[in-house]
Amino acid sequence: MGRRKAIHKRKWLAPSDCDSMAYAKYTIDSYSSDGDMEISIADCYKIINLTLCSAQDLRKIERLIDFLQEAVAVHKQERDR
Secondary structure, three states, X not given: OOOOOOXXXXXXXXXXXXXXXXXXXXXXXXXXXXXXXXXXXXXOOEEEEEEEOOHHHHHHHHHHHHHHHHHHHHHHHHHOO
């Protein structure tokens, strides 16, 4: 079996703001046999790292995503009143 290629992606969260360093990224290292994923969210060099390698980690990240989606929906609802 050949060596697996590493997977990574970064998304700038405020690309039009030249002073913002906010980004989200994920990485799966080539040597991770289980496909463990490292997720980072950063804003002005304050970085939050999350590791996705168990069902518990998956639930934590899904709750975070649900929370962020809800926050955006509430913001849009209040903004459009």
